[in-house]
Amino acid sequence: MVSVHSEQIIPASVKVLVAGGFGVGKTTLVGSVSEIPPLSTEELLTEASSGVDDLAGVEGKTTTTVALDFGRITVSPRIVLYLFGTPGQDRFWFMWDELAYGAAGAIVLIDTRRLEASFAAIDFFERRRIPFVVAVNHFEGSYDYEADEVRKALAINDSIPVVACDARKKDSSKLALIKLLEHAMSRLPAAEPKVS
Numbered sequence: 001m002v003s004v005h006s007e008q009i010i011p012a013s014v015k016v017l018v019a020g021g022f023g024v025g026k027t028t029l030v031g032s033v034s035e036i037p038p039l040s041t042e043e044l045l046t047e048a049s050s051g052v053d054d055l056a057g058v059e060g061k062t063t064t065t066v067a068l069d070f071g072r073i074t075v076s077p078r079i080v081l082y083l084f085g086t087p088g089q090d091r092f093w094f095m096w097d098e099l100a101y102g103a104a105g106a107i108v109l110i111d112t113r114r115l116e117a118s119f120a121a122i123d124f125f126e127r128r129r130i131p132f133v134v135a136v137n138h139f140e141g142s143y144d145y146e147a148d149e150v151r152k153a154l155a156i157n158d159s160i161p162v163v164a165c166d167a168r169k170k171d172s173s174k175l176a177l178i179k180l181l182e183h184a185m186s187r188l189p190a191a192e193p194k195v196s
């Protein structure tokens, strides 16, 4: 809700999640778009991770998010987005419901070399009817698939936007967020006509 008080506009706060499987670039995206120093909860990958988390494709990864990432971006004087990045490892699933509470929507990042890493995230938002867009994060050596090919591989509806993204780049990440806002707004019920 937007409050206007003696010419001062208090922007609406919109909560957005940045989700997806292990190592798909969630922390990177929150860090690249956030206008405040992002809060992150990175810890070194430990022995507990070996044999559990699939490092294929992200062999250089040494840390992982254990709780959440947090950032903020002002989209307009009327809208401020609060970004919450989810932890990627399966054993932190218990955090997801808490993080998703009150969210307007989610960006689900995918790495096309490891699509299956993001299946559970897609399932999570579909089940809870939380609007989401799929952002294909470009990693070196990954093939550029058409949006329809990605939808088919993920078994998602044609109405779900699929956008290309480089999570390291602010403008690219911002475009994915704008796409999500457009998508979430398109799903809002039309306003009832006023009866006088």
Ligand SMILES: Nc1nc2c(ncn2[C@@H]2O[C@H](COP(=O)(O)OP(=O)(O)OP(=O)(O)O)[C@@H](O)[C@H]2O)c(=O)[nH]1
Binding pocket: 021, 022, 023, 024, 025, 026, 027, 028, 029, 058, 060, 061, 063, 064, 065, 066, 086, 087, 088, 089, 137, 138, 139, 140, 165, 166, 167, 168
């Ligand atoms: N080439 C490339 N590398 C990326 C991109 N985004 C992230 N990376 C790298 O991929 C690795 C994983 O990125 P993170 O942002 O930590 O991924 P995450 O999804 O937060 O990982 P978890 O929290 O452990 O699930 C890091 O080494 C990043 O530098 C991208 O768009 N392109």
Ligand SMILES: [Mg+2]
Binding pocket: 026, 027, 028, 064, 065, 069, 085, 086, 087, 088
């Ligand atoms: Mg992370």
